[in-house]
Amino acid sequence: MRVSGLIRLLALVFALVATWLFLRSYMNLSKKTIRLPRWLGLAPKKTEVEKTKCGLSKPCPANFFAFKISSGAANVVGPTLCFENEMIMSPVKNNVGRGLNIALVNGSTGHLLRKDSFDMYSGDVKLLVKFLVEIPEGMLVLVASYDDPGTKMNDEIRKLFTNLGSSYATQLGFRDSWVFLGAKDIKSKSPFEQFLKNNPDTNKYEGWPELLEMEGCVPQKVF
Template sequence: MRLVAGGALKGVFLCFASICAWYSGYLLVELIPDVSLSRAVYGVRSLGVKPVLKAPVPKRQKCDHWAPCPPNTYAYRLLSGGGRDKYAKICFEDELLIGEKTGNVARGINIAVVNYITGKVTETRYFDMYKDDNSGPMTKFIQSAPEKSLLFMVTHDDGSSRLKDDAKKAIEALGSKEIRNISFRSSWVFLAAKGVELPAGIQREKINHSDKKKNRYNGWPAEIQIEGCIPRKPS
């Protein structure tokens, strides 16, 4: 009888212990937030997994340069038009001086004048060299630019059909080596300085001509660009 009573008592004790364990587990689940449990499960699963290293997103530079310009320099980027619908752009110190978004770009030669000392844009103009005779007005515009100015020039569509010798001479006087090579729909970009000597190492000019066999724009020359950094202190 004692053995039977002892066995019955142990059975009751085990049953009670099971109920207590179940209830304790229930309380634990209710009291601990789901987020903590999820993190704990994720932590267990992540043991032994190699961490994935992600490269930081590169910081955007002025005028979309790949690398930042040194201190005390101006950043610039000149992009000619490409084909009929890809408009030219002139960026200076991360400001779009000429472009489709600013609404001041058109067929011909687009020019922006910037004060070298302050870095502020003085004026922007475009001169249609296909339909109207704008060679004379453009010559006067270039020659009237103040001393210690930067002049940025880019073409869109055609910049040569009505470009006369007076304008070519004015641009040559600013240091252009390619203005006399410009032809129908040539892509051309040029950085000039008036009353200031620019360092010899900076990129200042580039030209590209039409090529029907190789060009993606069906005979229209592809866009070209130059970019660089100009010392803020004039020579």
């Protein structure tokens, strides 16, 4: 066999082997999912969602306290009071009650002082008056209604809440929804308050308005 013929034969064999290796490699790749970042030698970036205190829609600035207050839903689901990522009162903690649920928090340190619920239907009027009168200086007052907050609320209680910065305490009545954050001896009306009147024409639930949810950032020693 001539040398030129041998070279052509070897070239043909090489071409066939190269084609077979290419097809084999292609078939193996076609059975796998190629992820572009890994193929390029780059690690995929992880999208981290920033966690906020009390699940707020955005974090609070420095020297501000985060809070979220939800009223009860009809007489079925109780209210929640969260402050600086601490769930102070909630149905899960089993420490809420029909009427008004109130927590006192130190406006400088953010520490919880006291929490309690007052049944305004059966008549915890005297207990609530005593509670409100004895609120120490510098306290933030978080309030959430549940079922019926206003049936037996008297003028004295309404005035005490008004002195804490409420704009709606004088209107609060049977089965109204109310959430509020005020303070002892506030010099103006609180910007943190929501109120919804019990109205058969607009109620979301049969006999009750819809629940209210309020979140925000309150500065330390703001009042």
